[in-house]
Amino acid sequence: MRAIRILATVALAIATSHVPAQAADTYAEECGACHLAYPSRLLTAPEWRRILDDLEHHYGVDATLDEPTRQAVAQRLGLTSPALKSPAASTTQVTLPRITTSRWFVDEHDDVSAATFRSPAVRSAANCAACHPSAARGEFDEDDVRIPGARP
Amino acid sequence: MRRMIPALLTAALAVPTAHAVTPESLMQGYTAEARGNASTFDAPSASLGQQFFAKKHGEWSCSSCHTSNPAAPGRHAVTGKPIAPLAPAANPKSFRDAARVEKWFKRNCNDTLDRPCTAAEKADLIAYLLSVQKGG
Numbered sequence: 001m002r003a004i005r006i007l008a009t010v011a012l013a014i015a016t017s018h019v020p021a022q023a024a025d026t027y028a029e030e031c032g033a034c035h036l037a038y039p040s041r042l043l044t045a046p047e048w049r050r051i052l053d054d055l056e057h058h059y060g061v062d063a064t065l066d067e068p069t070r071q072a073v074a075q076r077l078g079l080t081s082p083a084l085k086s087p088a089a090s091t092t093q094v095t096l097p098r099i100t101t102s103r104w105f106v107d108e109h110d111d112v113s114a115a116t117f118r119s120p121a122v123r124s125a126a127n128c129a130a131c132h133p134s135a136a137r138g139e140f141d142e143d144d145v146r147i148p149g150a151r152p
Numbered sequence: 153m154r155r156m157i158p159a160l161l162t163a164a165l166a167v168p169t170a171h172a173v174t175p176e177s178l179m180q181g182y183t184a185e186a187r188g189n190a191s192t193f194d195a196p197s198a199s200l201g202q203q204f205f206a207k208k209h210g211e212w213s214c215s216s217c218h219t220s221n222p223a224a225p226g227r228h229a230v231t232g233k234p235i236a237p238l239a240p241a242a243n244p245k246s247f248r249d250a251a252r253v254e255k256w257f258k259r260n261c262n263d264t265l266d267r268p269c270t271a272a273e274k275a276d277l278i279a280y281l282l283s284v285q286k287g288g
Contacts, residue, residue: 033233034230034231034233035228035231036233060263061230061259062258062260062262062263063259064255064259065255122232123232127231127232
């Protein structure tokens with residue numbers, strides 16, 4: 001009897017130690033693989049929806065996810081209803097929204113030159129963490145900004 | 153009651169083995185698939201894999217993001233985000249999850265070649281990556 005309990009505990013311990021990524025943060029894992037896992041507040045819900053409706057044409061790259069993962073990301077971004085379009089339905093390519101062309105973003109960065117955004121250490125305005133050290137935690141306080149190569 | 157013990161033991165053993173994927177086992181899987189597709193495919197070739205890795209297929213090659221040294225960290229060509237090394241010698245997590253491997257082959261082959269990679273290309277590529285030593 002005790003053997004069964006021990007074995008059950010062992011089986012459970014082994015099983016739970018192998019729970020794949022869904023238990024971890026799917027959004028950070030999947031979206032954060034290529035770019036900062038942008039805080040959801042940086043785009044509106046309809047904008048996020050347009051992005052998730054066509055992950056095959058994602059700013060010039062294929063970012064397709066299997067369906068359960070795509071749904072988990074949608075949930076994380078607060079897109080509960082209506083349902084996302086099925087991946088096969090997205091044949092016509094729409095222009096995707098960009099955080100970096102949002103009015104607020106342009107206003108907040110009007111003192112940063114295009115050359116700074118293109119510099120090797122930054123490369124792209126999408127690379128928030130190059131200048132915002134706490135970007136990964138969703139913090140973009142102006143006082144924390146450190147532009148690489150700029151004098152302090 | 154006694155029947156439960158083997159059942160539990162099986163459960164305990166089955167879970168980890170389901171995840172015991174290695175670069176070698178993935179390469180063997182793609183090799184078998186490639187042989188099924190074409191009787192001419194014999195064994196994976198590290199040198200063909202290396203050519204495939206370095207070749208610019210259009211705008212991009214594998215090296216565009218993974219650098220010319222798969223044992224070195226890469227950098228996303230568009231966003232600049234760091235990418236862990238591909239070579240298993242330099243990254244123990246590389247090629248350890250079949251679903252993850254297929255996800256990235258699908259995306260990256262589509263981006264780089266504008267078509268899916270063949271099983272032969274995948275087998276050759278893994279053979280090459282396995283031949284790369286730590287430090288390049």
